[in-house]
Amino acid sequence: MPESNSRRVPKQARSQERYEVILDRAAKLFLEKGFSGTTTNEIARRADVSIGSLYQYFGNKSAIVEALTGRYVVSLKEVTEDLITMDTGGLPTSAAVDRLVDPIIMFHLNYPEFRSLWLGAEISPELRSAMRAMDEEVLAHVQEVLEDRVPGISPDRARMVVTVLGLSVKSLLGLIGRSSSAAFKAEAAIETKHMLTAYIDELAREQKRLAAQE
Amino acid sequence: MPESNSRRVPKQARSQERYEVILDRAAKLFLEKGFSGTTTNEIARRADVSIGSLYQYFGNKSAIVEALTGRYVVSLKEVTEDLITMDTGGLPTSAAVDRLVDPIIMFHLNYPEFRSLWLGAEISPELRSAMRAMDEEVLAHVQEVLEDRVPGISPDRARMVVTVLGLSVKSLLGLIGRSSSAAFKAEAAIETKHMLTAYIDELAREQKRLAAQE
């Protein structure tokens, strides 16, 4: 996946493998030690590649991050697209929560290295704003869903609720990423979704009570 | 607050001020750019101090982080002590949640720079494990509280629930730290606590239903 700062685009099979290996190791190192805590020489060493080779594929250090992004951005766009066009109208809350949260969890399970970009405090502003934009799309849709399921809720309140919901999912992803046990990941996901469901249902009851009072 | 790697302990009033200014600016920079992304020369420049002076107080770069810790660790220990000895027995869930969460929020509002240590991926292992230990104490106590409020819940399940609850609070603190509007912070806190309350109450109802079935 050639980026703006890439050098030679790998043409032979072996070099394409190396390209991928470099990205794998770089992602791990960035996750462990952060961007500026990782040296290009160490990336090369861990990938069993000379620095010279590394710089044949990546024009500079940040080009590695950019390429890393390219790896996942397509898949992430797909997930986003799916989510914002999803209709959860007739479903009970817990099923709706499953439908909206599971794809996000799946994405992070499939691409665990993505965490290094996602959590990293040192990614480029453009990348950060691109991911924010996708986040925002999803949150806006979830807000619609919420306003639908909790009739009478004010848009401001709904916005705040969605922010909190989104944050909870985000922290779940962090927990899942750090853990190594598949069973733990599954339980944590169930428990978190349980919480989201309980919250949304409680909000619906609350609004119903308010409506009945008038 | 002299640490192991400190040099001269500041004795005159002016130099004590400088010492504090260095810590203030360093905390900001660590938060913005991470530990390894921040240079000691930049810290000195931002604190209007020569690097020479900086190294009179701090033996090396990580001594700055250690001193930064010293600033907050006393206060944090107090909060932890309060939390784990707190009795929320007769209170309704929402009041109990308030009592347990508010002190944590308060701490982070009072010491916003603490976030740079708390979120930083690059703090020392000792400091990280010390903070983990305090976390663990609080979580263990919250688990007891939960098992008390949700009779019949299994310890394993309770542990998982507490993990999720703790994570939600943690992400709330992140949100609060990033925001600048006091009103937003307050609303976010209320909404998050609302979610925690709804969740705990739902768990209690669930266990009651299960108990009635037998």
Place this chain on the structure above:
DNA sequence: CTTGAATATGAGCAACTACTCACGTTACAT
């Protein structure tokens, strides 16, 4: 087998980083 393009290498360079030290300045006790 030959040839040229692609790929690989790592010593080395310029820039930067953490940190030192010799020297100058300020504050305070006597």
Place this chain on the structure above:
DNA sequence: ATGTAACGTGAGTAGTTGCTCATATTCAAG
């Protein structure tokens, strides 16, 4: 006023970092 301990300085040093380039090896087509 003087001595001295505390404080302050910033050019300089040794080591590290991102990155280059001259040279060597591998590949595939004719």
